[in-house]
Amino acid sequence: MNMKHFLMAILLMASTTMWADKYNYLTVSTTGENFISLPTIQKITFADGNCVVTTTTGDYTYPLSEIKKMYFSVDDPDAIKALPQEAENLQYKDGKLKVEGDGMLRIYSSNGALVQLANVKKGANINLAGLKSGLYIVTMGDKTIKLTK
Numbered sequence: 001m002n003m004k005h006f007l008m009a010i011l012l013m014a015s016t017t018m019w020a021d022k023y024n025y026l027t028v029s030t031t032g033e034n035f036i037s038l039p040t041i042q043k044i045t046f047a048d049g050n051c052v053v054t055t056t057t058g059d060y061t062y063p064l065s066e067i068k069k070m071y072f073s074v075d076d077p078d079a080i081k082a083l084p085q086e087a088e089n090l091q092y093k094d095g096k097l098k099v100e101g102d103g104m105l106r107i108y109s110s111n112g113a114l115v116q117l118a119n120v121k122k123g124a125n126i127n128l129a130g131l132k133s134g135l136y137i138v139t140m141g142d143k144t145i146k147l148t149k
Contacts, residue, residue, distance in 0.1 A: 004064075026053065028062055029069040036060060038072070087143040095149075097126040103141045110135040 026036045026044075028051075040055040051067060053060040089101040099105060099120045107116040107128075115131060118124075120140070128136075131149055138145050 025073045027069075027071050027073050028053070028060070028067060030062060030066045034060065035073070087145050089143055090138055090140060090145050092128075092138075092145070092147040095128055097128055097138065097147070099124040099126065099140065101140065105138065105140045107131070108137040108139070110137070 024038055026038060026041060028034045028036070036053055036055060040057060042054045042056060045052045045054070046064070049064050051062045051064055051070070053062075089099060091098045091100075097105075100122060102121050103119070105116075105118045105120045105126070106114060109115050115136070116126075116128075118126065120126070128147075128149060133149050136147050136149060138147060
């Protein structure tokens with residue numbers, strides 16, 4: 001095993017023990033990205049130029065020469081993709097969020113930080129000009145949408 005592979009193995013093993021309880025997924029980037037739930041991982045080994053991730057459902061084998069990045073992530077990587085762009089009481093258009101209901105409105109950045117909180121009344125138009133460009137999650141009552149500014 002060459003020095004690059006050896007250092008990658010040491011780094012991965014060290015980071016696994018230090019941070020595993022803070023994260024939910026191991027993300028491996030090759031030609032695409034593969035997300036593996038941490039609770040299912042039984043072991044990670046390096047042999048014959050490959051990284052093998054053994055899980056409760058089977059093995060994932062990645063040639064080390066094709067791995068671009070390997071890291072731990074906190075949130076479900078598909079959860080934001082699955083959220084609707086609008087709900088019957090939340091609609092984002094032309095830089096404004098139109099609210100068709102009463103309640104506590106919360107806007108979160110893509111990293112989970114609460115960036116805006118407001119108690120709104122039916123028919124409110126919330127100007128989001130103060131927010132940076134990016135992906136946001138908006139919740140009110142039992143409705144949740146994503147918006148891209």
